[in-house]
Amino acid sequence: MNLLYDDAEQALAESLKALLNDRCSWDKVLARTESEQTCDTDLWHSIAADLGLAGLLIPEYAGGAGASSREAATAAEALGAAVAPVPFLGSAVVATVCLLACRGPERAGDQEADHLLRRMAAGELTAALAVPFVTAPGGAFPVSIRVAGPQQGDQAAGWSRLRGTITGVADALAAQTLLVPADGVPPALYAVDMSTARVTRTPVTSLDMTRQLCDITLDDAPGVKVASGQEAARALTAALSAGAVILAAEQLGIAEHCLDLTVRYVKERHQFARPVGSFQAVKHRLADLWVEVAQARAASRYAADCLATDSPDAAVAVALAKACCSEVAVHAAQECVQLHGGIGFTWEHQAHLYLKRAKADSLGFGTADAHRAALAKLVNIPAP
């Protein structure tokens, strides 16, 4: 196991940070949360196509970079540190891993999944997995969407008709293609083109408007089957596991940013004729937070490495990273607000963007509690 960052990962992080410094300052992010278009599609295009992050996990023969979850995690740290409003997690990680798993190595070729992956790698297409953001890996196959009766011409087009509603989906507002798990015999995953009038997206007023959720209603929307049965279930679990690990890395980035910001502030801010950072009550809280961030980094790196190497310990690593990083990021953001004092409680300071992202992320792809419950089974700590 390698828990460090290699040179290529560091180079990737540097170029991404440079771009974000230039294009994604927190005041721009804040302004965007109150605009019509909460996702920064221009920034996403630069990240996806110019930096090539959309194709990070996609094999080279399909136009991607053929990198692993280690690189994706490194990128997510930088994106989290900037609360960047881009669908990297939903499209370049969750939807991508889902399609890669649908394809199966033995069936690589000219099917729908490959077709979609090529367009995603090129940065032409953004996709999202249609599950509530709170879905943890390893649960039952979702049943909120079902297959409706066929319409004329469907068979020739290779379509199934999907009906139902999915609430609280992340990164779907900017997507053109939706991957929909639907109930049936057997249950299956479908790719749905969202430009049809039979798909309705309703934006949700979200706790975290830097990753705005939406509710999606399918009214006999046409979908192309990309996987079914066990294969679909495996693809869904792989996608949600990758989502949890990369989200944990994002949480690490959030926590690190909150710590840095707060440390800088308490050195400058004077009360009682001395820097507030000279009070032991403040110093000790920040020392503890720094320790937590160091712990979270180990958990996050381990999980990214386990997915990258197909480790037999991957399930444990996923649950551990998401449980740990969820709590550390929320704690860091809360400390950031508290130790900034009054200014940290205002709309005009960046702290609240991180607080909201951290809290929302702590529910995303399973709470710390849900992941600890998963650990109970994995490491033989049976419930009473």
Next chain:
Amino acid sequence: MLTEQELSDKVKALIDGHDLTRREEFLDARFDAGLAWVHFPEGLGGLGLPRTMQAIVEQALTAARAPDNKPDQLVIGLGMAAPTILGHGTEEQKQRWLRKLWTGREVWCQLFSEPGAGSDLAAIATRAVRDGDDWLVSGQKLWTSSAHHADWGLLLARTDPDVPKHAGLTYFAADMHAPGVEVRPLRQLTGEAEFNEEFLTQVRIPDAQRIGAVGAGWTVAMTTLMSERVSIGSSRAIPRDAGMIGPALRTWREKRELRTPGLHDKLLRLWADQEVARLAAERLRQQLAAGKPGPEGSAAKLVFARLNQDISGFEVELSGADGLRYDDWTMRRSEGANFFGRGPGFRYLRARGNSIEGGTSEVLRNIIAERVLGLPPEQRPDKDVPWKDVPR
């Protein structure tokens, strides 16, 4: 500088050329070959190689089942005395002490802490007064492991009370068998005595046993304490479920009747915390191995102290009525904290010391805040005041 292959060849030649059943002879030969600690200079048991290359030596010798110097019994000597002597001792002192220290013929202990100087080590009051070619030392030291069978003590004493506290200290090697050295067991709240206290009454120490200049004791002591941290940081990888969580997990798995939902949640949190701490320690190890030590080392002690306390406290609670029993209050001498030969009550009580010994958690937080995060230092009103004028 030797290549890895040349080093391996050297180890092989040592193994092939000596009788592995004659322990003392073999250890001497290993020292002479420079394979005791390869990062030490030639002639002093080393070869002037990077510390990381020691692993090659250890692996080959372990594979050949060569006798070792029982490093677990020489923790203070190897981890603290050796780097201090190497860094600050005279050529004569290095020759006199390092071989016997490494082969285990002479055991070392550390005479630093005093009743009036715990976290504030520079405030020590043990006095050393010059008397011809000697020094006469009087005072009280405590929290000393191995003092009752040590041959030498690393002694920090005050030689000049008229200057501020850090400037008036001098460092000595004290002969623990000298007249005036009295060692008594120091009984802990667990009932046993791992440590000692020493009463020093007009102990005569030759000036030739002074390490570093008169008044330079603080600098020398820092070498000792920093080396302690390095030796903790570079230890081997820990397996999952090792350490304090092990006995708690066993009890949980074996005694179904003790399980409750609340305890289940607590145990899962503790397991996860312990596992993350283990990974963080492994990450630190990888950083050191890659030659990129990070400041994360100072986090490890803080984390394990809290975990040991929380897990052992949990284990007592999990034990139900048995949690009210204690295995043995008899006053016994013990070598180091043997957490696992005893019951949960002992573990719980002994772990309370983990956030006090070797730097309290509060001092460690100050260190992290000031040295890692760059926050302003604590106010130190005694910093520029002659030691004798500091109120105490």
